[in-house]
Amino acid sequence: MPVILAIESSCDDTSAAICADGVILSNVIANQTIHQAYGGVVPELASRVHQQNIVPAVQQALLAAKVSKNDVTAVAFTRGPGLLGSLLVGVSFAKAFALAKNLPLIEVNHMQAHVLAHFIGDPKPSFPFLCLTVSGGHTQIVLVKDYFDMQVIGQTTDDAAGEAMDKTSKILGLPYPGGPLIDKHARSGNPDAYKFPEPQIPGFDFSFSGLKTSILYFIQNNVKLNPNFIEENLNDICASVEKRIATILLNKLKRAADEYGIKDIALAGGVSANTGLRESLLAMGNKNGWNCFIPKLEYCTDNAAMIAIAGYHKYLKGEFVGQDVAPLARMPL
Ligand code: KG4
Ligand code: ZN
Numbered sequence: 001m002p003v004i005l006a007i008e009s010s011c012d013d014t015s016a017a018i019c020a021d022g023v024i025l026s027n028v029i030a031n032q033t034i035h036q037a038y039g040g041v042v043p044e045l046a047s048r049v050h051q052q053n054i055v056p057a058v059q060q061a062l063l064a065a066k067v068s069k070n071d072v073t074a075v076a077f078t079r080g081p082g083l084l085g086s087l088l089v090g091v092s093f094a095k096a097f098a099l100a101k102n103l104p105l106i107e108v109n110h111m112q113a114h115v116l117a118h119f120i121g122d123p124k125p126s127f128p129f130l131c132l133t134v135s136g137g138h139t140q141i142v143l144v145k146d147y148f149d150m151q152v153i154g155q156t157t158d159d160a161a162g163e164a165m166d167k168t169s170k171i172l173g174l175p176y177p178g179g180p181l182i183d184k185h186a187r188s189g190n191p192d193a194y195k196f197p198e199p200q201i202p203g204f205d206f207s208f209s210g211l212k213t214s215i216l217y218f219i220q221n222n223v224k225l226n227p228n229f230i231e232e233n234l235n236d237i238c239a240s241v242e243k244r245i246a247t248i249l250l251n252k253l254k255r256a257a258d259e260y261g262i263k264d265i266a267l268a269g270g271v272s273a274n275t276g277l278r279e280s281l282l283a284m285g286n287k288n289g290w291n292c293f294i295p296k297l298e299y300c301t302d303n304a305a306m307i308a309i310a311g312y313h314k315y316l317k318g319e320f321v322g323q324d325v326a327p328l329a330r331m332p333l
Helices: 036-038 043-065 084-101 110-119 159-171 181-184 211-226 229-260 274-288 304-317
Strands: 003-008 013-020 023-031 072-080 103-109 128-134 139-146 149-155 264-266 289-294
Touching: 003 043, 003 084, 003 304, 013 043, 013 304, 023 043, 023 304, 036 043, 043 084, 072 110, 072 304, 084 103, 084 211, 103 110, 103 304, 110 128, 110 139, 110 264, 110 304, 128 229, 139 229, 149 229, 159 181, 159 211, 159 229, 181 229, 181 274, 211 229, 229 274, 264 274, 274 289
Parallel strands: 003 072, 072 103, 128 264, 264 289
Antiparallel strands: 003 013, 013 023, 128 139, 139 149
């Protein structure tokens, strides 16, 4: 029975998980709060905190899974894409652990792992399915033909959907990371209070930079007229922005589903934790007869459980890498 230790350190969360025979036994995530003071992730600080967090995170993951270091049969790790300094900590730890215990190493692509988070529990989507992967760094519509046969059919030409959430929250004076706060305020707001533009981008690609600029001008103009505009209307602004981001994403997803004739539709990545997006996808799915797959909240944002499940499927294929493996800041699907 393969027991996989998985490590994720691509951005600002240090995570370790244990997976035995395809079942997740533990998933420990150490969040880094240090970046809040800077309004965004500071790469140099992120790698230093990963160094402090990685050993305790692995120890906790082993303890929670009731697995000894000696029971581990392979080590999976995020090779990329991500911040190079952050990745380097996880990759170095994985290599050192594998070397010390004479274990095989499994490299995992972070964006593939977000998609494969759907294979952690039940129900699982059937191949081929479409996955809208929306995170802080990526926005992709992926045609998933098999576990490791994925094709990006649409992606952002500028900002990612998570960036649009985080930049909007910055404009509104909310702390980083803003996505969860937009979500929180939007729950008490009117999504039709304000209308923001939907960009007209050909094919299945996205653009969020125009939306960001229009939100900035909208706020600046209204604050000139009423200095308390943001405080008085925060919930409505958040609900309206959230709705626009969700409709931009889902309208493209619907076009892709129609064109490819696919009914199994999945959502993945940090922004898939967004309540409005989750509800809108389910409503669209109901209308169109889709089978919708949305990960549990703990598997939406960055986590090592998704690295473990991806690692498990690579283990079954016997796909290992050598000790000379290095992290990749950019790593295509
Ligand atoms: O996948 P993820 O954890 O990290 C990356 O790989 O980028 O995604 C992080 C992104 C951030 O932009 C964060 O603001 C956004 O996901 N996010 C949310 C929510 N939770 C996290 N955005 C909207 N609503 C949420 N509930
Ligand atoms: Zn991610």
